[in-house]
Amino acid sequence: MSLSITAQFAHQILNSRPDETALSAARRGVKDYFACALPIARGALSDAGLAAIGKVFPPNGSENRALRYGYVSHSLDFDDYHPALRGHPSTVVLSALLALHGDSDNVTDLLAAYVIGVEAAGRLGLAAGTQHYALGFHSTATLGAVAACAAVARYLQLGQRQTQIALGLAATQAAGLRSQFGSAAKPLHAGLAARSAVNAALLAQAGFIGQPEGVLDNLLSSHGDGLQQPQCLTAGWGAPWRILQPGLEFKRYPTCGGTHSAAEAAFALRARLLEQGDALAEIARVEVSFPPGADTAPYIRRPITGVEARFSLEYVIADALYNGEVPLTHYGEQPVDAAIAALAAKVERHADPTAPPDALDPELRFHRLTLTLQDGRQLSDVVTRKQTAARPTDLDAKLRAILQLLPGLDGESVIRDCALTSPGALPRLIALLN
Numbered sequence: 001m002s003l004s005i006t007a008q009f010a011h012q013i014l015n016s017r018p019d020e021t022a023l024s025a026a027r028r029g030v031k032d033y034f035a036c037a038l039p040i041a042r043g044a045l046s047d048a049g050l051a052a053i054g055k056v057f058p059p060n061g062s063e064n065r066a067l068r069y070g071y072v073s074h075s076l077d078f079d080d081y082h083p084a085l086r087g088h089p090s091t092v093v094l095s096a097l098l099a100l101h102g103d104s105d106n107v108t109d110l111l112a113a114y115v116i117g118v119e120a121a122g123r124l125g126l127a128a129g130t131q132h133y134a135l136g137f138h139s140t141a142t143l144g145a146v147a148a149c150a151a152v153a154r155y156l157q158l159g160q161r162q163t164q165i166a167l168g169l170a171a172t173q174a175a176g177l178r179s180q181f182g183s184a185a186k187p188l189h190a191g192l193a194a195r196s197a198v199n200a201a202l203l204a205q206a207g208f209i210g211q212p213e214g215v216l217d218n219l220l221s222s223h224g225d226g227l228q229q230p231q232c233l234t235a236g237w238g239a240p241w242r243i244l245q246p247g248l249e250f251k252r253y254p255t256c257g258g259t260h261s262a263a264e265a266a267f268a269l270r271a272r273l274l275e276q277g278d279a280l281a282e283i284a285r286v287e288v289s290f291p292p293g294a295d296t297a298p299y300i301r302r303p304i305t306g307v308e309a310r311f312s313l314e315y316v317i318a319d320a321l322y323n324g325e326v327p328l329t330h331y332g333e334q335p336v337d338a339a340i341a342a343l344a345a346k347v348e349r350h351a352d353p354t355a356p357p358d359a360l361d362p363e364l365r366f367h368r369l370t371l372t373l374q375d376g377r378q379l380s381d382v383v384t385r386k387q388t389a390a391r392p393t394d395l396d397a398k399l400r401a402i403l404q405l406l407p408g409l410d411g412e413s414v415i416r417d418c419a420l421t422s423p424g425a426l427p428r429l430i431a432l433l434n
Contacts, residue, residue, distance in 0.1 A: 004213050005233055005234065006164050006167060006212065006213055006215070006216045007212075009150075009216065009233045010167060012234055012238075013120065013150045013153055013163060014154060014160065014163055016119075016238050017112075018111075018112050019241070021241075022115045022238075022244055023108070025243045025248070026111040026112075026115050026243060027419070028250075029090050029094070029114065029243070030111075031399060031418040031419075032080050032248075032398070033090050034399070034418055035078075035399040035402045035418075036074075036402075037072045037079075037433060038406060039328075039402055039406065040072040040076065041072040041433045042406055042409070045328075045405065047072075047075055048184070049071070049075070049184030049187070050068075050071060050072065053068065053071055053188070053191070054068075063202075066095050066096045066098075066099035066198045067192060067195040069095035069099055069191070069194065069433055070096075070187070070192070070193065071191035072433060073091040073095055073187075074091040074189075074190035075187040076328065077254060077255065079091045080248040080250050082118065082121060082122055082125070082242070082246070082248060082249065083246050083249065083362065083389070084122035084125040085144070085147070086125055086362065087121070087133075087140035087143065087144060089121040089140075089147060089248070091187075091194075092117075092147065092193045092194050093118060093121065093151045093194075094117075096148040096194040097110055097114060097117070097152065098430050101426065101430060103427045104427070105423055105424060105427070109155060110426070113151045115241055116151055117148055117150055117151025118147070119238060119241055119243065120146065121144060122242035123234070123242070124143040124147055125139060127220055127224075127228060127230050127231075127233045128224050128228055129220075129227035129228045129229055131225035131227045131359070132224055132225075133178070133359075134359045135223065135225055136179065137176065137178065138177060138178050138181075138186070138189050140176065140189060140190055142219075143174070144190065145170045145171070145173060145192075145196045145197055145200075146167060146216070146219070148193060148198075149166050149167055149169075149197040152200075153167070153204075156201055156205060158204060158205055161212055162204040162205060163204070164212035164213065165208070165210045166200045167200075167215070168210050168212065168216065169200035169204060170200040174193075174196070174219060181297065182307060182311045216233070217230060246389075250395060252391075252393050252398075254328045255298075255316050256297050256298045256316075257297070258295065258296070259310075259311075261367045261384060262288055262313060262317050262320075264320075264387075265367050265368070265382060265383040266321045269381050270324055272381075273371065273379060278373065280322060280343070282374050282375075283343070283346060283371055283372075283374075285346055285371075286317060286318075286321070286343075286347040286371055286372075287347075287348050287369070287370045288313060288317060288347060288349050288350070288367055289352040289370075290352060290358075290365065291357060291358045291365055291366070292355065292357045292358060293351070293359050294351075294362075294367075295349060296358070297311065298311050298312060298313040298316070300312040301313075302314075302341075303315050304335065305332075305333055305336065306330055306331040306332045306335075306336060307331065307332065307333055309330070309331055310331050312344070313349055314344040314347040315340060315341065315344045317344070317369065318343035318346075318347060321343060322340050322343055323340075352368070363386060364384075365385040366383065367383055368381070369382070409432070413428075
């Protein structure tokens with residue numbers, strides 16, 4: 001008798017063995033995770049949502065720690081992205097694992113579970129199909145809860161049936177809507193997903209009885225709008241590992257990933273404009289075009305705060321044009337900058353009807369920017385998502401820049417600990433999140 005899709009999925013989670021190349025990639029993911037989490041966890045940047053979370057969910061117990069870690073690591077929207085998931089795997093997977101890790105120095109088992117979690121996340125994204133995100137679901141919250149549970153089941157070495165029950169318990173808690181983007185509820189999604197992953201695995205470990213079959217199928221069918229492909233959960237598992245191919249994408253800018261190629265096109269146009277001796281004040285209009293539906297995530301046109309501005313295609317383009325950079329300090333809880341907002345008001349977005357819809361293949365996404373100057377001259381540039389993703393992110397530089405916001409920490413010690421090569425490194429890093 002052939003195994004059900006849930007049983008096959010659980011078997012792969014428990015029995016596959018990540019290789020050293022995959023574990024090395026996982027170490028890079030850990031470094032980026034702490035770079036993104038520390039500014040909020042250590043209070044270097046204000047975040048009103050964290051105080052409220054602390055009142056409702058005191059940081060005692062692994063479930064509440066997972067929630068806190070998920071929130072702080074996703075609060076800046078600076079954390080890694082996986083194209084197959086169409087979401088952020090590490091904020092959920094690592095948060096759940098770190099909440100259970102405690103003072104253990106067993107880094108290898110945690111990294112292996114992390115690789116398994118990223119594999120599960122990518123496969124869940126493929127299995128859910130292209131409509132899951134388009135229907136309004138936040139994949140980090142929904143599919144991320146199940147992926148993180150897979151990682152925790154592996155880390156705790158649950159049995160086959162326990163793992164199937166745990167996956168079903170995580171799936172039945174999977175929730176999160178994109179309409180919350182631009183608010184503190186978005187990182188809360190990551191925290192709640194990590195919390196769900198932990199409690200699902202611990203309940204199964206304690207003997208809680210849930211359905212071991214059919215729940216993942218139900219999640220995919222109810223959220224897939226007929227385009228789900230459950231066979232993608234297991235076919236070709238780990239060949240190659242999804243932490244390697246297509247791999248984690250580490251952000252260079254603290255804004256929605258759907259704005260990044262637009263920002264890079266704006267950088268190029270700014271350089272050309274200044275080389276020609278023209279001033280930014282001479283810009284009369286900015287047009288940005290993209291495949292239909294490619295602006296689903298950066299949907300806010302006139303942001304009020306920096307948090308909303310992370311999801312504003314217009315504001316990010318204007319910031320890149322005005323400043324030649326997209327700095328972290330521009331995207332906090334404070335009101336948006338008036339000068340940048342004035343330039344953003346000149347940006348017009350248009351879907352390109354000649355391009356295939358974004359939902360068919362987000363990898364074909366592009367942003368074409370055209371500046372029209374006061375005298376009628378035009379400058380244009382186009383940057384594709386593939387070009388942006390292919391450019392490597394300097395994680396060491398990212399971590400060092402973040403640590404400049406945290407003068408109270410011994411930055412060199414944190415950098416050494418993020419290499420995960422010295423005894424006690426991981427417990428010391430985890431302590432910084434509390």
